[in-house]
Amino acid sequence: MSLRFALLALLRVGPLSGYDLQKQFAVSVGHVWHAPDSQIYPELRKMEAAGLIEGEERPRGERGTRKVYHMTDAGERAFLDWMRTPLEYARVRDPAHLRAAYLEATTPAAAREFFRAHISEWEGELAQWEGELARIAAVSNPMLALRLAVTPPEDRERTIAFKRFTYEGLVERAQGEIAWAQRGLALVDALAEDGAWSSAAELGA
Amino acid sequence: MSLRFALLALLRVGPLSGYDLQKQFAVSVGHVWHAPDSQIYPELRKMEAAGLIEGEERPRGERGTRKVYHMTDAGERAFLDWMRTPLEYARVRDPAHLRAAYLEATTPAAAREFFRAHISEWEGELAQWEGELARIAAVSNPMLALRLAVTPPEDRERTIAFKRFTYEGLVERAQGEIAWAQRGLALVDALAEDGAWSSAAELGA
DNA sequence: TTAACCATGTAAGGCGTTACATGATTCA
DNA sequence: TGAATCATGTAACGCCTTACATGGTTAA
Structure with a gap:
């Protein structure tokens, strides 16, 4: 359901084609809510059916067309309603901590490999989010620039402040x-030190 | 897919009925991987079909029966293989940070309410995880006690260490x-101070 | 005897993933 | 003319959610 509001957030700055939306999505709101194109196009159609957006076919070249979507009043209302509605939090489902809780069952090497992969995964996210923070500070993210262009000067500080605050939170999480x-790597070292970490775990090796 | 390994992790300590499994699940591994019964029972059947576990019907009272599952060698191998396989990390999909990024669109009151709800949501999780940490320290979690009972003495420290480490990580996250x-609440206060936070956001109110 | 708990599910539907599919346009 | 990119999807499948459904057993 959040996908819908992520798309509305983008369309609030102005009309966009499905393709542009999808491209801009990936480099803006997609940093907090991932969605592939195969999900975006159908969702746009559903949103149009629900009256939240309207699409106009525009010619492109000789034979090509593309659909440019813009928000309706109902869409704007839906977005603001969502803002005032309590969020539904997903139940915890955390594969990394699930595995971490049972690492005694495997070998020290596999445990280390797990933690190294965890670090590298989150370093990737960290780099993305730090990049966004930098682009926010420099107002070099195109969607943010567009948004500021349609925002009254006295509201711009707020707009930037919440984006910065959001990505700061993500950076800290990473x-x-x-x-x-x-610390997990250090723990494995400490536990493996005495050489007693058993070989039973090598069954499947 | 992780559900399967969460269930195997429980069954490694010994045979359990579907019902017991589901009950123990909720107060142990369910703290890191939530699953309702309506998901657990069908998954057990699939796991049985895949040869990872075997279920035996046991009589219960006059007419009742219950199915007691135990792990097979293939199940043990599958679990250890999973331990040595890189985790698949889910793409980021974070409704709270999605909303946070666009709070300038709503009222200060709604923004505050959002942050208060976020705090209360995570305080709930925090209490759960701190409770687990305490039960780990006291070895008063029944599944952990069972596990330690079937674990050679020299491996018990490791078993406890990884559980503690896992829940410490979750506590820190919360x-x-x-x-x-x-900090979000403070930010809202600071931004609302000059009274200029616009009323456009009240459209849908 | 009635409530709590034991015990095990099904059914419908939404969201998300991966893979596949097709054709137009633009620029080098 | 060929590659990149514009443009828009479908199809199949799996996971998860919510709601519903049914009956047996045990202890007060």
Whole structure:
């Protein structure tokens, strides 16, 4: 359901084609809510059916067309309603901590490999989010620039402040995950030190 | 797919009925991987079909029966293989940070309410995880006690260490979310101070 | 005897993933 | 003329959610 509001958030700055939406999605709101094109196009159609957006076919070249979507009043209302509605939090489902809880069952090597992969996964996310933070500071993210262009000057500070604040939170989360996994590596070292970490775990090796 | 390995992790300590499994699930591994009964029973059947576990019907009272599952060698191997396989990380899909990025669109009151709800959500998780940490320290979680009973003495430290480490990570994550949301409340106060936070957001009110 | 708990599911539907599919346009 | 990119999807499948459904057993 959040996908819908992520798309509305983008369309609030102005009309966009499905393709542009999908491209801009990937480099803006997609950093907090991932969605592939195969999900975006059908969702746009559903949103049009629900009256939240309207699409106009525009010619492109000789034979090509593309559909440019814009928000309706109902769409704007739906977005603002969502903002005032309590979020539904997903139940916890965390594969990394699930595995971490049972690492005694495997070998020290596999445990280390797990933590290294965790670090590298979150370093990737961290880089994305730090990049966004930098682009926010420099107002070099195209969607943010567009948004500021349609925002009254006195509201611009707020607009930037919430984006910065959001990505700061994500950066801290990633740093926390990395620090935790680094402590995990140290823990494996400590536990493996006496050489007693059993070989039973090598069954499937 | 992780559900399967969460169930195998429980069954490694010994045979359990579907019902017991489901009950124990909720108070142990369910803290990191939530699953309702309506998912657990069918998954057990699939796991049986895949040869990872075997179920035996046992009589219960006059007419009742219950199915007691135990792990097969193939199940043990599947679990250990999973331990040595890189995790698949889910793409980011974070409704709270999605909303946070666009809070300038709503009212200060709604923004505050959002952060308060975020705090209360994570305080709930925090309490769960801190409770688990305490039960781990006291070895008063029944599944952990069972597990230690079937674990050679020299491996018990490791078993406890990874559980403690896992829940410490979750506690820190929750604390991070709470701290972030508290800074969010302060940010809303600061931005609302000059009274200029516009009324456009009240459209749908 | 009635409530709590034991015990095990089905059914419908939404969201998301991966893979596949097709054709137009633009620029080098 | 060929590659990149514009443009828009479908199909199949799996996971998860919510709601519903049914009956047996045990202890007060």
